[in-house]
Amino acid sequence: MAYLENIKHPDDIKTLSQEGLEVLAEEIRETIIQVTSQNGGHIGPNLGVVELTLALHRVFSTPQDSFTFDVSHQGYVHKLLTGRYGEGFQKLRKTGGVSGFLSRSESEHDCFGAGHAGTALSAAVGMATARDLLNSEDHVVAVLGDAAFTCGITMEALNNITSSTKRLIIVLNDNEWSISKNVGALAHYLNELITTPTYNRLHNDLESFLKRVPGGESIIRFGSKAKKEAKDFLVPSSLFEKYGIRYIGPIDGHDIGLLTQYLEFCKHSPEPIILHTLTKKGKGYEVAIKNPEKFHGTGPFDRETGESAPKKPGTPPNYQDVFGKAMVRFAKEDKKIVGITAAMPAGTSLKMLQQECPEQFFDIGIAEEHGVIFAAGMATKGFKPVCGIYSTFLQRAFDCIMHDVCLQDLDVTFCMDRAGLSPNDGPTHHGLFDIAYLRCIPRTVVMQPKDEDELVDMIRTAIDYKGPSFVRYPRGAAVGVTIKDTPKTLPIGKAEVLRPGKDIILWALGPMVQDALGLAQIIAEEYGLSVGVVNARFAKPLDIDLLQEHAQKASLIVTLEDHVRSGGFGSAVLEALQELKLNTPVELIGWPDKFVSHGSSIADLRQANDLSPEAMQAQIMQRFEALSPLNSPTAETAFTPSS
Numbered sequence: 001m002a003y004l005e006n007i008k009h010p011d012d013i014k015t016l017s018q019e020g021l022e023v024l025a026e027e028i029r030e031t032i033i034q035v036t037s038q039n040g041g042h043i044g045p046n047l048g049v050v051e052l053t054l055a056l057h058r059v060f061s062t063p064q065d066s067f068t069f070d071v072s073h074q075g076y077v078h079k080l081l082t083g084r085y086g087e088g089f090q091k092l093r094k095t096g097g098v099s100g101f102l103s104r105s106e107s108e109h110d111c112f113g114a115g116h117a118g119t120a121l122s123a124a125v126g127m128a129t130a131r132d133l134l135n136s137e138d139h140v141v142a143v144l145g146d147a148a149f150t151c152g153i154t155m156e157a158l159n160n161i162t163s164s165t166k167r168l169i170i171v172l173n174d175n176e177w178s179i180s181k182n183v184g185a186l187a188h189y190l191n192e193l194i195t196t197p198t199y200n201r202l203h204n205d206l207e208s209f210l211k212r213v214p215g216g217e218s219i220i221r222f223g224s225k226a227k228k229e230a231k232d233f234l235v236p237s238s239l240f241e242k243y244g245i246r247y248i249g250p251i252d253g254h255d256i257g258l259l260t261q262y263l264e265f266c267k268h269s270p271e272p273i274i275l276h277t278l279t280k281k282g283k284g285y286e287v288a289i290k291n292p293e294k295f296h297g298t299g300p301f302d303r304e305t306g307e308s309a310p311k312k313p314g315t316p317p318n319y320q321d322v323f324g325k326a327m328v329r330f331a332k333e334d335k336k337i338v339g340i341t342a343a344m345p346a347g348t349s350l351k352m353l354q355q356e357c358p359e360q361f362f363d364i365g366i367a368e369e370h371g372v373i374f375a376a377g378m379a380t381k382g383f384k385p386v387c388g389i390y391s392t393f394l395q396r397a398f399d400c401i402m403h404d405v406c407l408q409d410l411d412v413t414f415c416m417d418r419a420g421l422s423p424n425d426g427p428t429h430h431g432l433f434d435i436a437y438l439r440c441i442p443r444t445v446v447m448q449p450k451d452e453d454e455l456v457d458m459i460r461t462a463i464d465y466k467g468p469s470f471v472r473y474p475r476g477a478a479v480g481v482t483i484k485d486t487p488k489t490l491p492i493g494k495a496e497v498l499r500p501g502k503d504i505i506l507w508a509l510g511p512m513v514q515d516a517l518g519l520a521q522i523i524a525e526e527y528g529l530s531v532g533v534v535n536a537r538f539a540k541p542l543d544i545d546l547l548q549e550h551a552q553k554a555s556l557i558v559t560l561e562d563h564v565r566s567g568g569f570g571s572a573v574l575e576a577l578q579e580l581k582l583n584t585p586v587e588l589i590g591w592p593d594k595f596v597s598h599g600s601s602i603a604d605l606r607q608a609n610d611l612s613p614e615a616m617q618a619q620i621m622q623r624f625e626a627l628s629p630l631n632s633p634t635a636e637t638a639f640t641p642s643s
Contacts, residue, residue, distance in 0.1 A: 055259035070120035072102035082109035115428020118151030150365030162244035249276030316480035324349025348388035391431025419472030426598030436567030448510035452478035493541035501532025512560035
């Protein structure tokens with residue numbers, strides 16, 4: 001690495017020649033391919049913005065100037081140019097390494113953390129407005145992918161720019177992809193901007209153009225307002241100029257010299273300005289160019305072929321594919337069942353439905369709020385919409401869930417992928433809060449399966465249920481049980497006893513059921529106790545009858561959940577026992593009241609947060625032994641375990 005290893009601060013690139021910048025660009029691409037092939041990550045978006053990021057740091061000076069990157073999954077290049085090359089980047093998305101997204105706690109050059117789409121422009125407008133109030137001269141640049149404009153927050157920010165600030169630079173990084181191919185009218189509009197030569201000529205040199213048409217000289221004399229009106233007469237004006245933002249471009253987003261020239265122009269603009277750049281997602285790595293959806297974000301892969309490591313024989317299917325196959329099966333049986341995704345057909349596996357039943361599939365872009373209300377509208381006409389949305393993204397539509405679905409008691413099913421940890425992605429993508437934000441809403445049914453067969457049963461149950469229902473399930477491999485031929489509808493709010501017991505009873509939800517079964521066996525063998533296990537199935541409504549029965553006979557109830565303890569399943573159990581006027585001790589096991597960082601694996605993060613099997617066993621036994629000296633197997637008084 002002739003150049004990259006010597007970049008300690010972004011100012012270091014300002015002295016490089018054009019030839020040096022080109023070499024640096026190739027070194028950056030090589031580093032990104034090498035690291036992501038080992039660790040996984042967002043390879044395509046980052047390979048596409050190498051030259052753009054170099055030009056940004058060539059023209060501007062962070063941390064004095066501020067860059068906001070929408071989603072920030074294209075921030076690897078920025079990290080490499082701001083002192084994070086080395087061991088930290090080699091451990092990208094791993095325990096002890098740098099985050100896969102921008103993070104204010106990681107570097108002073110990361111002015112705004114992000115991991116969800118649509119936030120960069122609003123943040124940039126806020127920063128620019130604050131700068132104006134402080135009479136500062138620094139610059140604020142928002143880098144947005146074209147997909148950001150399918151997100152309502154971006155459009156809200158666009159509407160407020162000129163009323164908030166007079167100086168803001170927006171870079172539209174247009175590669176026609178978000179995660180999957182962009183959809184909707186705005187994607188079509190941006191394509192028209194790219195493919196209308198007359199429009200581009202007018203924007204490149206309007207005055208020169210007017211001089212060549214009859215009466216053009218007089219139009220020029222009328223001033224800028226007349227120019228704009230004349231241009232609007234000849235071709236449709238830019239959408240952005242309707243918002244009072246000057247538009248220039250589109251230009252080649254891989255030409256460092258051209259980018260530098262245009263960014264210098266933008267830097268001195270006295271009004272909000274947008275620079276439209278055209279980039280190639282995955283540039284420099286042919287495998288990623290040919291498969292942009294897969295290489296938007298991927299696990300480790302063979303860098304020569306791009307192939308992921310083959311699954312070992314006997315590896316269980318992942319929960320996402322179980323959901324996708326179930327949706328195809330149910331949709332073929334009932335034409336009123338439709339699948340809805342927010343730009344995640346591959347990630348949720350609803351791509352299977354898109355391929356098999358395209359007329360029953362809808363990708364509404366990065367617009368979760370719209371997706372939820374869109375589903376509500378379909379439900380009013382007798383359809384049975386199923387929204388496949390990651391838990392962490394569904395929280396963006398909280399008001400829509402409450403006001404538009406639940407208040408009206410509409411038959412909408414939400415299948416919440418990535419409930420629990422998304423270890424490499426970190427706190428922006430962990431689904432650790434959905435039980436808390438859903439169970440406070442009246443009319444909700446919230447469930448989580450212990451395995452893949454029960455997931456299919458729960459999807460069937462949710463679709464058949466008259467009212468809003470939510471099914472949460474984790475990322476990755478399922479348990480490995482056989483899925484029965486005929487799914488069954490589960491009784492709402494009824495748990496399943498997997499192991500009887502009366503000293504300690506473990507009430508577990510979702511993937512924690514397997515942990516509970518293992519803990520019960522160990523505790524029973526080591527301490528001679530009667531330890532029961534319940535597959536709770538429902539976080540709301542709880543199985544009150546069974547809970548009351550267990551509370552009246554057990555010395556200790558333990559709740560286990562892949563969710564934060566605050567407001568979660570365990571909290572619901574405590575509230576229920578309080579209403580029943582039962583004071584049976586309850587020990588809550590779940591994630592702590594904090595944002596959990598990224599890590600190499602779920603096991604690593606559990607170990608760091610006292611959720612390893614050993615830590616959970618110690619927590620249970622410490623609480624049990626503290627209830628009474630007689631409960632301790634080491635007490636001097638003889639202890640007789642339950643038979």
